[in-house]
Every structure is written in C-alpha cells, then in structure tokens.
Amino acid sequence: xxxxxxxxxxxxxxxxxxxxxxxxxxxxxxxxxxxxxxxxxxxxxxxxxxxxxxxxxxxxxxxxxxxxxxxxxxxxxxxxxxxxxxxxxxxxxxxxxxxxxxxxxxxxxxxxxxxxxxxxxxxxxxxxxxxxxxxxxxxxxxxxxxxxxxxxxxxxxxxxxxxxxxxxxxxxxxxxxxxxxxxxxxxxxxxxxxxxxxxxxxxxxxxxxxxxxxxxxxxxxxxxxxxxxxxxxxxxxxxxxxxxxxxxxxxxxxxxxxxxxxxxxxxxxxxxxxxxxxxxxxxxxxxxxxxxxxxxxxxxxxxxx
Amino acid sequence: xxxxxxxxxxxxxxxxxxxxxxxxxxxxxxxxxxxxxxxxxxxxxxxxxxxxxxxxxxxxxxxxxxxxxxxxxxxxxxxxxxxxxxxxxxxxxxxxxxxxxxxxxxxxxxxxxxxxxxxxxxxxxxxxxxxxxxxxxxxxxxxxxxxxxxxxxxxxxxxxxxxxxxxxxxxxxxxxxxxxxxxxxxxxxxxxxxxxxxxxxxxxxxxxxxxxxxxxxxxxxxxxxxxxxxxxxxxxxxxxxxxxxxxxxxxxxxxxxxxxxxxxxx
Numbered sequence: 170x171x172x173x174x175x176x177x178x179x180x181x182x183x184x185x186x187x188x189x190x191x192x193x194x195x196x197x198x199x200x201x202x203x204x205x206x207x208x209x210x211x212x213x214x215x216x217x218x219x220x221x222x223x224x225x226x227x228x229x230x231x232x233x234x235x236x237x238x239x240x241x242x243x244x245x246x247x248x249x250x251x252x253x254x255x256x257x258x259x260x261x262x263x264x265x266x267x268x269x270x271x272x273x274x275x276x277x278x279x280x281x282x283x284x285x286x287x288x289x290x291x292x293x294x295x296x297x298x299x300x301x302x303x304x305x306x307x308x309x310x311x312x313x314x315x316x317x318x319x320x321x322x323x324x325x326x327x328x329x330x331x332x333x334x335x336x337x338x339x340x341x342x343x344x345x346x347x348x349x350x351x352x353x354x355x356x357x358x359x360x361x362x363x364x365x366x367x368x369x370x371x372x373x374x375x376x377x378x379x380x381x382x383x384x385x386x387x388x389x390x391x392x393x394x395x396x397x398x399x400x401x402x403x404x405x406x407x408x409x410x411x412x413x414x415x416x417x418x419x420x421x422x423x424x425x426x427x428x429x430x431x432x433x434x435x436x437x438x439x440x441x442x443x444x445x446x447x448x449x450x451x452x453x454x455x456x457x458x459x460x461x462x463x464x465x466x467x468x469x470x471x472x473x474x
Numbered sequence: 475x476x477x478x479x480x481x482x483x484x485x486x487x488x489x490x491x492x493x494x495x496x497x498x499x500x501x502x503x504x505x506x507x508x509x510x511x512x513x514x515x516x517x518x519x520x521x522x523x524x525x526x527x528x529x530x531x532x533x534x535x536x537x538x539x540x541x542x543x544x545x546x547x548x549x550x551x552x553x554x555x556x557x558x559x560x561x562x563x564x565x566x567x568x569x570x571x572x573x574x575x576x577x578x579x580x581x582x583x584x585x586x587x588x589x590x591x592x593x594x595x596x597x598x599x600x601x602x603x604x605x606x607x608x609x610x611x612x613x614x615x616x617x618x619x620x621x622x623x624x625x626x627x628x629x630x631x632x633x634x635x636x637x638x639x640x641x642x643x644x645x646x647x648x649x650x651x652x653x654x655x656x657x658x659x660x661x662x663x664x665x666x667x668x669x670x671x672x673x674x675x676x677x678x679x680x681x682x683x684x685x686x687x688x689x690x691x692x693x694x695x696x697x698x699x700x701x702x703x704x705x706x707x708x709x710x711x712x713x714x715x716x717x718x719x720x721x722x723x724x725x726x727x728x729x730x731x732x733x734x735x736x737x738x739x740x
Contacts, residue, residue: 192712193711193712194711195710195711199707199709199710199711200709200711202476202477202478202479203477203479215713223722223723224713224716224723227703227704227714227715227716227717228703228704228714229713229714229715229716230704230705230706230712230714230715231704232524232525232526232706233525234522234523234525235522235523235525236525237525237526237706239706239712239714241712241713241714244713244716244723388522388525389522417522439707439711440526440527440706440707440708440711440712441517441525441526441527442479442517442564443479443566443709444479
C-alpha cells in the first residue's frame with residue numbers, strides 16, 4: 170500500500186511530518202553518525218540571536234521524573250557565525266532547514282535577524298522563538314502577551330515572504346488567544362509547546378539544581394499539557410500546528426497529529442535515543458498501512474470527541 | 475572520529491569491592507576507536523526512569539571489548555549492576571576528546587598520573603597506552619599517585635603495577651601510604667627535582683582537580699585534567715555540560731572531558 174506522508178506548513182512542503190525541535194539537535198552535524206539526516210521532514214536549528222551569546226552558568230540541566238530541566242540561556246554563535254560555520258553543512262543536506270531566532274533585549278532584533286535570513290535562499294522557513302523561558306525581557310515573554318505577539322509577528326511578516334512559524338509558550342492562561350493573535354498577524358504556522366517553567370531542588374545543599382533557579386521542563390512529563398494545548402489551538406486557528414512536548418515514540422507522535430498537529434517535532438528524546446525521529450517516521454508509515462489510511466493529512470485533527 | 479550507537483552484550487559484571495563494579499561489554503566498533511579519557515553514554519533501562527543516559531569513562535578497550543569501572547551512586551548505577559552476562563546495554567561511544575598522549579616518553583615528559591577515588595577508572599586505560607609508548611631510556615617509568623578515603627577504598631593498585639608503573643598512595647586516614655590529600659602528595663613529590671619536567675594527567679573530584687591545576691600552573695607544568703559535569707545528551711547538542719575556559723565556555727562532552735589545566739577558569 171502506498172502512503173503519502175507529505176504535509177504543508179504555509180508555502181513550505183515537507184516530505185514527511187517528522188521534524189526535530191530547536192535546541193535539541195544542535196546544528197544537525199552532532200547527529201550525522203546516528204542517522205540519515207536526509208530522511209527528516211525538516212530540521213529546526215538551535216535558536217540564534219543577532220550577536221553571539223554565552224548563555225547561563227552551569228549546572229544548566231538536570232533530570233526530573235520523566236523529563237529534564239534546562240536553562241541553557243540560548244547560548245549560540247550569533248547569526249553571522251552560524252551562516253559562516255554551521256549553515257554550509259545544513260544546506261547541503263537537502264532537508265528544509267528552519268532557522269529559529271530570538272531577540273535578547275529588544276523585540277526589534279527580530280527584524281534584523283529576519284531581514285538577513287530573508288536573503289538566504291536555503292533558509293526554508295523562520296521560527297520566531299518568542300517563548301524561551303530562560304531569556305526574559307523586561308516584561309516577561311513576548312508570547313505571554315497576545316498584543317506583543319501580534320505586533321512582533323505583524324512587523325516580521327511585513328519584511329519576509331518566507332514561511333513564518335511562531336513558537337509559543339505553554340506558560341499562559343489562554344493558549345488559544347495567543348495562537349489566534351499570531352494567526353491574525355500573519356504567521357503561517359504555530360509551534361506548540363516550548364518548555365514549561367519548573368524548578369528542582371537539591372535538598373542536601375538547599376540549592377536549586379539549575380544554577381539560575383528556574384528552568385524549562387521538557388520530556389514526557391509535559392506531554393499531556395502539550396497535547397491539550399494542540400487540541401485547544403486546533404479548534405481555534407486554521408493555520409497548521411507543529412506539535413511537540415515529550416514525543417518519545419510513534420504513539421506519542423500520533424497523539425499530537427490526532428489532536429490537530431500537521432507536523433511533530435522530536436525534542437528531548439534526541440538526547441536519549443538520537444535515532445528517535447526516524448524510528449517515529451517508520452512507525453507512522455506502519456500505522457497508516459495498518460489502518461488503511463493513504464494520506465497522513467486524513468489523521469490531522471481526527472480526534473473523535 | 476565516528477560515534478556508534480549499539481546494543482552491547484554484557485560479557486561480565488563483577489563486584490570489585492564496596493560499591494565498585496566492573497562491567498565488560500562486547501562492542502567491537504567502540505573498542506577499536508576508543509582513546510584513554512573518552513567515555514560511553516549508557517542507557518541503563520528501556521523505560522523513563524532513569525530518564526537520561528549515564529556517561530561513564532572507558533576503563534579499558536581492547537580487541538572487541540570495552541569495560542567500565544563504576545561506583546553505585548544512585549538508581550541508574552544500581553540498575554546497571556543488575557545487568558548480567560548475556561544482557562544487552564544500549565551504548566553510545568566513544569565520546570569526547572581524550573588525553574593527548576606523548577609520542578615518545580623522555581625524561582622531560584615523564585608522566586605522572588593523579589587519581590582521586592573513581593578517577594582511577596580512565597587512568598588505567600591511559601597507563602596501558604603509556605606503557606606501549608617507547609621510552610628513550612627504559613628507566614622512564616610512569617608514576618601513579620592514587621588518593622582514596624582509606625586503604626579499603628583503594629582501587630587498581632595492582633593493575634597499575636602490571637603496566638610497570640610506580641605507584642604511590644595517599645589516604646585521608648593514613649591507613650595506607652601518605653596521610654592526606656593526593657594533591658599534597660603531588661606537591662611534595664614535585665619538590666624533588668627529578669619530577670620537575672613531568673606531564674600530569676589527572677582525574678578525580680573537582681576540589682582535587684582544582685588543587686592539581688593550581689600546582690601545575692604555579693610550576694608551569696603541562697597538566698591534562700578529566701572533568702565531570704552533569705550531561706543530558708553527551709554528544710554536544712544540548713550545551714548543558716559547559717565549563718569556563720580562557721576561550722569561553724566549552725562542552726565537557728565534546729571539547730572535553732579532558733582539558734589543559736592552563737586553559738580552565740575555576
């Protein structure tokens with residue numbers, strides 16, 4: 170039986186819906202020994218800022234029940250060094266490369282980042298990371314405010330024709346409202362979810378296990394929250410959703426697709442089994458065959474509720 | 475260098491003493507390319523607890539076999555002890571950048587290995603490699619300083635001797651050898667001119683490594699230190715395990731775990 174796994178994110182067409190999430194796959198080179206990278210639906214880069222960024226002090230990660238906390242603080246080489254040192258490897262792969270970007274201080278930095286990326290043909294899409302819990306602007310996260318979300322997406326939309334993905338934070342009261350703002354401002358897709366803020370304490374030392382205290386929780390521990398948010402947003406917006414949050418295997422990826430995600434991103438699982446994404450890709454094909462479904466698109470949002 | 479992910483068959487699982495275990499694995503690709511100071515990242519179970527892999531330094535690698543020497547410190551290492559001959563372990567390796575061995579041992583590069591506690595684990599592998607390196611003068615012996623809490627906690631003394639190393643011991647309670655810290659033993663030894671031009675290779679707890687770094691920096695001696703830091707991925711992707719160096723933050727799992735003492739910022 171022939172199956173069709175291709176999905177669309179705005180103008181961008183993916184051969185299959187399995188992506189890897191920003192910050193969990195480096196710049197792909199780190200994973201070259203483990204898998205045929207060409208088979209991925211898309212690769213999302215570690216988030217870039219305009220200037221090189223050192224990030225937060227160590228310890229930056231710790232294990233938690235069915236998950237982990239991280240506060241890397243967006244360490245990255247900056248856009249120019251990325252284009253010079255990291256991008257050549259990525260663009261040779263022939264897989265859509267989605268470049269994740271963030272501002273450090275002022276939201277206007279997004280405009281400079283996007284205008285530079287707009288000129289680069291091989292940047293297939295841009296993901297606006299307005300939801301990193303470890304880099305806080307003066308007024309919290311952009312994605313915690315529907316108006317601020319609307320403004321930044323609208324401003325960026327004016328200067329690029331590339332597929333724009335807005336990555337949202339789960340640390341909000343009404344995710345639907347924020348997603349709607351991003352859609353109305355011209356975002357082509359929504360990424361759901363960034364990490365949940367959390368904390369873990371070393372009781373012996375009475376110190377937080379992460380140097381800066383509060384960090385972002387990822388892994389299967391957050392999956393039910395993420396699936397719920399994808400479902401809520403699916404009911405609220407028409408643009409495609411990229412679902413992520415604790416995807417470890419085929420079944421967990423299917424949960425997101427059935428809840429309404431057009432594509433899924435494997436994140437923390439890359440740390441544990443670097444081959445997870447491609448194992449899920451095979452698993453999705455098998456699921457379609459087993460259930461006599463030819464198009465994966467038929468599964469998107471197919472929840473019986 | 476290529477990194478492998480494979481299901482390695484457990485060939486032997488032996489309790490050495492106290493909480494210390496030795497596990498031998500069949501992992502031909504890893505064994506062939508491993509260098510002293512590198513590590514493997516082990517998934518001890520198939521479920522979510524423990525969630526992450528555990529990085530453990532390579533104790534020996536020869537032929538088709540890789541072995542680890544590890545201490546039970548928590549749930550993951552406890553589960554590891556239950557893996558019996560014939561079981562399989564999902565491992566990734568070899569990872570990281572190991573010790574930089576001299577091409578030739580001379581009076582000027584006479585090696586001193588400093589091990590604190592479980593720090594003996596990767597240094598045995600190094601001692602074996604150093605033993606293979608031709609000496610210009612046959613009397614150039616590798617000197618090994620081992621630090622432990624008590625005589626009962628000492629590990630690998632005979633193994634180092636088998637590689638032709640001279641072994642000196644420091645224990646906290648004086649139950650064997652020098653009473654005090656292994657770094658103090660090193661400091662005392664360096665007062666003897668014979669050792670002035672030695673190259674130091676060290677692995678152990680952070681305070682010990684800091685002391686060794688201070689000693690080597692004061693004397694402008696070359697010292698390679700194997701660091702430990704909490705890791706999430708072990709392959710350079712998550713940027714969790716960074717340390718401060720004079721050239722900025724570096725990943726312990728990728729640029730390390732071995733760093734030059736003169737490059738580190740404490």
